[in-house]
């Protein structure tokens with residue numbers, strides 16, 4: 636089987652825009668908090684922006700929903716029970732809807748200019764690269780981009796391709812074209828996140844969410860519990876923290 640057929644099979648299993656677009660939302664009022672880059676406790680997820688720092692000016696510390704933060708701490712704890720040196724790092728959380736829209740338009744333009752149009756709706760194709768803004772998880776504060784680091788050596792666990800690689804289909808969680816070690820590390824992260832009810836997005840090994848439409852779809856919930864929020868709301872919340 637050639638590589639493209641394998642990628643196509645993996646794509647077919649990813650959550651689609653059409654799966655998400657009609658899911659209702661009942662906001663549960665969970666507030667936003669900032670993730671600290673280090674913690675005094677012996678366990679706890681930490682927040683550190685990576686290459687993708689587009690929210691850094693307004694929010695120097697990664698903002699996410701409070702109960703997401705609590706769940707991430709428990710994921711970190713579970714990892715440390717396997718190996719005390721493992722550290723869960725959150726490289727991205729809340730994204731403003733404007734930025735989501737901006738990225739979406741860039742990808743759409745690129746795709747249309749490529750002339751290599753697939754037999755699918757444009758929204759569906761672009762959704763695999765960047766979520767359609769109306770269903771996107773990052774603007775709810777429930778979606779996170781995460782990886783595992785060895786806190787002793789500072790080394791990032793090998794996941795085949797680094798977080799925020801956008802030009803390789805080997806970011807698909809189940810790509811068989813990455814090393815066995817990388818597959819093992821991806822599974823470790825996925826299992827740990829799912830143990831705290833995060834929904835995986837298997838189109839990017841680093842993306843998980845709680846409370847958003849993707850989460851509601853994955854766990855067959857009748858509605859999502861986080862709606863998308865404006866920067867102003869998020870800012871007010873984190874100031875009160």
Ligand SMILES: [Zn+2]
Pocket residue numbers: 773778779780841842843
């Ligand atoms: Zn993400």
